[in-house]
Amino acid sequence: MAAVITEARSKEAVLKAGALQNAILNSANFSSIATDEQGVIQIFNVGAERMLGYAAADVLNKITPADISDPQELIARATALSIELSTIITPGFEALAFKASRGIEDIYELTYIRKDGSRFPAIVSVTALRDERAGIIGYLLIGTDNSARKRAEEALIKAGALQSAIFNSANFSCIATDAKGVIQIFNVGAERMLGYTTAEVVNQITPAGLHDPQEVIERATALSLEFATPIAPGFEALAFKASRGIEDIYELTKIRKDGSRFPAVVSVTALRDAQGAIIGYLLIGTDNTARRKAEDAVRQLHAELEERVIQRTAELEAANKELEAFSYSVSHDLRTPLRAVDGFSQTVLKNYGPQLPEEGRRYLQTIRRGAQRMGALIDDLLAFARLNRQELNKQAIDTGSFVRGALDELGYPWPDRAVEILIGILPASSGDPALLKQVWLNLLSNALKYTRKREKAVVEIGCMKTHDADTFFVRDNGAGFDVRYANKLFGVFQRLHLAEDYEGTGVGLAIVQRIVHRHGGRVWADAAVDRGATFYFTLEKENTS
Amino acid sequence: MNETNNVELLLVEDNPEDLELALSALRAAKLSNYIHVARDGVEALEYIFCEGPHATRKITDRPRVILLDLKLPKVDGLEVLKRIKGDARTRMIPVVVLTSSKEQSDVVESYNLGVNSYIVKPVNFEQFVEAVHNLGLYWMLHNQPPKLNGYN
Numbered sequence: 261m262a263a264v265i266t267e268a269r270s271k272e273a274v275l276k277a278g279a280l281q282n283a284i285l286n287s288a289n290f291s292s293i294a295t296d297e298q299g300v301i302q303i304f305n306v307g308a309e310r311m312l313g314y315a316a317a318d319v320l321n322k323i324t325p326a327d328i329s330d331p332q333e334l335i336a337r338a339t340a341l342s343i344e345l346s347t348i349i350t351p352g353f354e355a356l357a358f359k360a361s362r363g364i365e366d367i368y369e370l371t372y373i374r375k376d377g378s379r380f381p382a383i384v385s386v387t388a389l390r391d392e393r394a395g396i397i398g399y400l401l402i403g404t405d406n407s408a409r410k411r412a413e414e415a416l417i418k419a420g421a422l423q424s425a426i427f428n429s430a431n432f433s434c435i436a437t438d439a440k441g442v443i444q445i446f447n448v449g450a451e452r453m454l455g456y457t458t459a460e461v462v463n464q465i466t467p468a469g470l471h472d473p474q475e476v477i478e479r480a481t482a483l484s485l486e487f488a489t490p491i492a493p494g495f496e497a498l499a500f501k502a503s504r505g506i507e508d509i510y511e512l513t514k515i516r517k518d519g520s521r522f523p524a525v526v527s528v529t530a531l532r533d534a535q536g537a538i539i540g541y542l543l544i545g546t547d548n549t550a551r552r553k554a555e556d557a558v559r560q561l562h563a564e565l566e567e568r569v570i571q572r573t574a575e576l577e578a579a580n581k582e583l584e585a586f587s588y589s590v591s592h593d594l595r596t597p598l599r600a601v602d603g604f605s606q607t608v609l610k611n612y613g614p615q616l617p618e619e620g621r622r623y624l625q626t627i628r629r630g631a632q633r634m635g636a637l638i639d640d641l642l643a644f645a646r647l648n649r650q651e652l653n654k655q656a657i658d659t660g661s662f663v664r665g666a667l668d669e670l671g672y673p674w675p676d677r678a679v680e681i682l683i684g685i686l687p688a689s690s691g692d693p694a695l696l697k698q699v700w701l702n703l704l705s706n707a708l709k710y711t712r713k714r715e716k717a718v719v720e721i722g723c724m725k726t727h728d729a730d731t732f733f734v735r736d737n738g739a740g741f742d743v744r745y746a747n748k749l750f751g752v753f754q755r756l757h758l759a760e761d762y763e764g765t766g767v768g769l770a771i772v773q774r775i776v777h778r779h780g781g782r783v784w785a786d787a788a789v790d791r792g793a794t795f796y797f798t799l800e801k802e803n804t805s
Numbered sequence: 806m807n808e809t810n811n812v813e814l815l816l817v818e819d820n821p822e823d824l825e826l827a828l829s830a831l832r833a834a835k836l837s838n839y840i841h842v843a844r845d846g847v848e849a850l851e852y853i854f855c856e857g858p859h860a861t862r863k864i865t866d867r868p869r870v871i872l873l874d875l876k877l878p879k880v881d882g883l884e885v886l887k888r889i890k891g892d893a894r895t896r897m898i899p900v901v902v903l904t905s906s907k908e909q910s911d912v913v914e915s916y917n918l919g920v921n922s923y924i925v926k927p928v929n930f931e932q933f934v935e936a937v938h939n940l941g942l943y944w945m946l947h948n949q950p951p952k953l954n955g956y957n
Contacts, residue, residue: 588908592876595905598928600822606930607829628930635928642907 291372291382291403294389297396299324299353311382311405313375324353325401330371330379337370357399360386369406381406433524433545436531439538441466441495453524453547455517466495467543472513472521479512499541502528511548523548580649587645594638601631633765640767644752647774652692654779659686659732662693663721666700670708677717679708684722687730691799695775702768703734703795709762710738710793727802729781735794740787749785772797813839813945815868817849817885818903819877823926826933827872827903834938836945841868846880849873850888853895867898870944875904875911883914890919899944903937 285292291308295301301323304316312328319328326334331351338351341358349358359366372382384403388396427434433450437443443465446458454470461470468476473493480493483500491500501508514524526545530538605624613621663686664672673679689696704719711717720735741749741756748754750773755766769783772795776783779799787793814836818824824842831837843849851857853871855864871889875882882902889895899921904911907925915923924940927933 588906588910591906591908592904595926595928596820596823599826599905599926599930599933602928603822603826603829603930603933607826632929639907646909 293325293401294398295324296398299326299357301325302398312372325356326353328372329356330373333370357386360388360399361396381410435467435543436540437466438540441499441541443467444540454514468495468498470514472515475512499528502530502541503538523552584649587642590638591642595635598631598635602628637765640765644767644771644774647771652778654690655693657689657691657693657696659689663700666697666704669701670705678715679717679719682720686723689730689799691779699772699775702772706768707734707736707738711736714738729798729800729802731796731798733794733796735792737792740789740791740793742789743787746785750783813869815841815843815852815871817843817871817873817877819844819874826930827937830934830937831941833934834941836941845878846882846885849885850880853889864894871898871900872903873900875902875906883918886915886918886920901940901944
């Protein structure tokens with residue numbers, strides 16, 4: 261109060277105050293500024309000090325409220341008032357007090373500027389202070405900080421914009437009902453989707469009338485069971501969950517005015533008043549046709565794919581059966597004539613050999629060799645063809661004893677030959693024992709075969725790591741081969757040596773490769789002509805990443 | 806040996822060359838006496854079960870061994886085998902499948918049906934003779950047929 265009372269004359273003239281006035285003046289939430297008739301500030305209460313950052317002493321008898329108002333706004337207000345009242349009003353204090361001076365109630369919004377230069381929106385009410393003879397002796401400007409309300413208003417505007425954007429969206433049907441379900445609001449989206457005009461539905465029907473009745477009945481039945489309470493197959497079926505405060509999104513078929521149907525996804529929310537009582541429901545729906553179509557397309561694609569797989573599998577099975585029938589027939593029928601060729605050649609040799617010239621006997625021997633070789637080719641080819649049909653029976657294998665067994669089978673230790681066998685450390689492997697036996701027998705018999713012309717054959721069997729995989733190898737010091745032809749090595753009937761030099765059908769390594777591949781491994785070779793060969797294989801996938 | 810049991814070996818073979826070679830091999834193994842030849846599955850069954858042209862034969866006069874090809878006209882070898890092993894009167898007769906086929910399915914099925922031996926005819930004639938010789942020795946000379954009574 262001490263700051264307020266600076267001049268006894270002003271105080272007396274302005275304040276005819278009672279307790280109420282005092283209360284207003286002392287309120288920290290209202291800025292109360294009183295001026296003389298010229299606008300020069302005479303009273304500047306605590307609310308004004310707090311709001312504007314000035315001390316009363318800073319402003320009393322020094323400035324007018326126009327000096328703490330946004331100058332731009334003052335100009336705008338002066339201009340507007342000049343036009344409104346058809347008289348020239350200067351953009352100073354006059355612009356703030358003119359209406360009040362004319363006895364017009366005046367509440368306006370303008371921006372106040374604090375001592376530190378910051379700004380805030382204020383609502384200001386201006387009243388003229390008059391003496392007993394109604395002469396103006398000053399003005400009272402009561403202002404409130406409007407920031408919070410402004411913010412709330414902006415938020416409201418934003419929320420409203422969002423709401424109206426949603427509500428006016430043509431892509432969502434927004435249907436609001438009263439508590440009984442009778443439609444009250446039917447937005448453009450709903451009109452567009454369902455083909456009804458607002459007038460046709462509002463206060464006429466409930467949203468249940470827009471749904472497939474059968475589905476509504478089903479839903480009512482299902483909900484009755486779920487909640488153990490009878491639920492009528494009408495609007496209640498749509499809104500029951502929402503009425504219980506349960507979030508509810510469902511898919512139902514909606515029926516347009518023209519009777520056509522479409523799948524819709526609908527979200528239902530209860531609308532409540534301030535006390536929480538339900539005053540209606542809001543149903544927001546989207547047309548699910550596009551998604552359904554996409555889903556159907558995916559389903560159809562899937563079905564087609566499955567169909568194709570089934571078809572391919574059947575084709576493959578048929579091809580496999582055919583192949584089986586083929587090899588069965590080959591197995592039975594192709595060897596019979598060969599037996600006749602060989603058998604009767606032998607019979608001729610035995611019974612009539614002495615009567616034949618030497619050359620004739622040699623020819624017969626050649627015929628027999630040909631027949632026998634063809635028999636061997638057929639056998640190997642059938643064995644090769646069988647590999648794909650045979651099921652893999654994987655087991656843990658003690659590679660060391662496995663290899664020794666294979667060597668025994670091949671006639672180890674070959675007393676009529678000088679063969680040195682070197683066996684390194686062989687880790688256990690996993691595979692089909694019958695098939696892997698063929699791998700080892702083929703590789704080892706090759707090593708023995710191609711070292712036959714060596715004074716001392718050396719066959720080394722070992723294991724190393726390539727790309728984290730156990731890699732077994734069989735190395736010999738035999739005839740070797742030109743690595744340029746290594747790609748031919750594993751083909752069926754492919755041979756890199758003459759039959760006169762080294763016998764064979766050319767199927768062994770093809771069998772090896774197929775077995776190794778079936779185990780998920782790899783086989784390859786390294787060699788040089790006349791300097792031996794090494795065959796490597798893995799039985800597992802290598803880590804090549 | 807039963808006096809009426811003249812036939813010791815039933816050879817079921819349709820292919821004339823194979824038949825001749827088989828007979829030649831049996832001759833070489835000195836097993837050519839008392840051989841009856843059936844040229845297809847029906848003939849074989851008629852002989853074994855004493856039907857048709859063999860109606861006068863007694864079913865108790867069992868051959869000591871049957872050499873059976875698998876791929877036969879009319880009724881195939883596996884069916885013949887099934888009938889032999891499925892009948893108490895003939896079940897005891899040793900049956901040796903003698904065939905070209907090494908097909909696993911044939912081998913497995915033959916053993917399932919109770920075949921006594923399964924031999925693949927080799928292309929090489931000496932080996933063929935050897936095989937016939939061995940099986941002849943085993944089934945005709947070493948193998949003691951069971952004494953059967955009560956099946957008349």
